[in-house]
Amino acid sequence: MSRVRVLHYLNQYFAGIGGEEKADVPVGLVEGAVGPGKRLQTLLGDSAQIVATAYCGDNYFNDHPNEAQAAIIQIARERDVKMLVTGPAFASGRYGFACAEVCHAVSTSLDLYAITGMHPENPGVERYKQYKNRKVFLFPTTETVSGMEKALSIMTQFLSKRIAGETVKPPHEEGYLPRDFRIDEFKSQTSAVRAVNMLLDRLAGRPFFTEIPVESLEPIPVAPPILDLSKACLAIVSTSGVVPPGNPDGFRGYQNTKWKKYSVDKLDSMSERDWDVVHGGYNIQFMKKNPNYGIPLDVCREMEKEGVFARLYPYYYMFPGARGLISETHRIGREMYLDMKAHGVDGVIQVDT
């Protein structure tokens, strides 16, 4: 059986080039394994071969990420490698960051498994989680290099299983840090049984493991109130999915990643025109019959005419909210805000279904 060809990536220090004074060296190449790669090779045995080691200065990577990545991808391609190992980087921030970037870049370009190791608080971990690359796996290590043997050991175990063709198991079974994918799998017990067992464990003070960890969120800073509503321009924002007939901008029923604003200028009620409703997450029949339920235009116009507030911004902002990813909605909210700010909006009436 031929040995799987592996590329190892190290920084200038672990590659033996030098310390901080050599942090600006560009990408270089050494035949075979170097530094910790030698121990890695020993652990891998005959199943794999570290055919080459690419290295790069920590500063160089930081200052020239594109050139560095391109060079390393080129090396991986030329040496026909099937797997990549970067680091382990332990607590070194620049190195950890580079390891996460190199894993992602090479894995995506050449469609191969890439693994790395670093301390869970290394900034590279954030990057790893952002990339959510199905073929990149990050293993937690100690802060200092004293944990090298243990790090290499769990990384080798993982590689060996992949070389043997085994399917990747969940993070707690294989030891890598979660990428927060939700993967369906069959269980021998129904969810009702599992849920009750989880509750019983919790009530009895026994350890239990949630199947769906709830993301914790940063608090949203409180915006100051509007002091004089009669002078304010207000805008309507909605996640109800009300769109012009035919859904011209192609919103999906689920997991949208864009927003649009639609004109309600000269309209005194949503009922004056036809609208469609695109949203896979609730019963849309009521909204379709009367979109004022999601875009309360009729009452807003009345109040505008009465002078309760100065002006209703002539567009409403739409983002159909079914299964919206929080990372996307953060961005969308920010973009809507910038648009509203640019058009003199002072406050928002938001309607969520």
Add this chain to the structure above:
Amino acid sequence: MPVGVITAMTMLSKQLGANRVVTGTKIPHPCGDPNLSPEADKSLRREIVNTALKSIQTEVKGPTVFVPTVTYTTG
């Protein structure tokens, strides 16, 4: 920029950090009740939106729920 969020899922909205949350009627129709007469429905909608307007004029310290004064609803 203050935002008054009208939703029937008030607890969820509060949990996610929205600072001014207004209790909407029901998930498929947060601003009103199709089981009411058109006049009563519009009146309810006005009260809900009015509560949202009140919320964006109110100083809050964190996620706060504002409940519209509802005199009649089938929900």
